[in-house]
Amino acid sequence: MRRTGHQVQGPILLVVMGMSASGKSHIGQLLNRELAHQQGLVVTFVEGDDFHSKACVAQMHRGQGLSDAQRWPWLEAIRDHCAAIVSSDIVSHTAIVAHRNRHVVILACSLLKQCYRDYIRELATNASTTADGQHVGVYGRAMLVYLNCSRQELVRRAQSRPHHFANDSLLQSQFDALESPNPKTEEDVVVVDGDQRDMAIVSSILDKFQAIY
Numbered sequence: 001m002r003r004t005g006h007q008v009q010g011p012i013l014l015v016v017m018g019m020s021a022s023g024k025s026h027i028g029q030l031l032n033r034e035l036a037h038q039q040g041l042v043v044t045f046v047e048g049d050d051f052h053s054k055a056c057v058a059q060m061h062r063g064q065g066l067s068d069a070q071r072w073p074w075l076e077a078i079r080d081h082c083a084a085i086v087s088s089d090i091v092s093h094t095a096i097v098a099h100r101n102r103h104v105v106i107l108a109c110s111l112l113k114q115c116y117r118d119y120i121r122e123l124a125t126n127a128s129t130t131a132d133g134q135h136v137g138v139y140g141r142a143m144l145v146y147l148n149c150s151r152q153e154l155v156r157r158a159q160s161r162p163h164h165f166a167n168d169s170l171l172q173s174q175f176d177a178l179e180s181p182n183p184k185t186e187e188d189v190v191v192v193d194g195d196q197r198d199m200a201i202v203s204s205i206l207d208k209f210q211a212i213y
């Protein structure tokens with residue numbers, strides 16, 4: 001059952017997704033600041049890039065995209081971590097229930113294909129089991145924000161951070177892998193114009209977040 005308004009029970013998973021250099025980390029950190037400082041929520045920021053192996057980072061640095069076989073263990077580690085963050089928020093004590101209902105986990109992660117998004121969304125599904133029988137329903141709700149950027153802006157931003165492992169040579173493989181999320185057919189997806197200035201993006205995401213929180 002879809003819960004709306006202020007009735008979400010349990011923590012919220014707010015995913016900032018999109019291609020390399022679309023602004024996931026930057027926007028995720030700004031959202032962290034806004035939700036924690038301005039709105040007094042308990043916020044945990046998770047950087048998806050922190051879960052890549054050294055070999056995968058080196059491969060992406062050479063401009064070679066990851067395969068599905070390389071991405072699945074990475075996604076599993078991220079999902080395990082996101083589940084573990086909130087699993088200590090046990091439901092039986094009133095104070096902890098209050099904490100749970102004010103906890104937002106922000107995840108910056110590309111999630112280029114729908115199957116990757118479906119896998120992460122299972123963290124907030126109401127079903128009682130998944131294929132592997134784990135990590136279901138630990139979040140009350142998920143919201144996946146897709147930063148939809150033009151190629152020109154992605155190249156510009158990738159070139160603006162010369163010390164990052166992912167440079168503009170990775171972009172073509174990201175375009176090749178991308179399955180753009182369609183909010184009409186995919187649950188809990190919001191698409192924003194990622195070419196906008198950062199605070200305009202944050203403001204638009206916060207508006208949409210308020211509608212579900």
Ligand SMILES: Nc1ncnc2c1ncn2[C@@H]1O[C@H](COP(=O)(O)OP(=O)(O)O)[C@@H](O)[C@H]1O
Pocket residue numbers: 018019020021022023024025026027108157158160161194195196197198199201
């Ligand atoms: N809306 C924006 N406008 C201008 N520059 C941005 C914007 N969002 C991010 N950036 C900059 O673009 C670069 C890539 O952003 P980053 O957050 O590292 O992307 P990602 O995490 O998606 O790879 C960084 O230098 C960042 O400061």
Ligand SMILES: O=C(O)[C@H](O)[C@@H](O)[C@H](O)[C@H](O)COP(=O)(O)O
Pocket residue numbers: 019020021024025048049060065066071110111112166
């Ligand atoms: O799924 C993938 O192909 C990779 O995970 C990839 O998305 C990677 O995480 C970033 O693109 C590189 O790091 P940035 O997103 O920070 O550029």
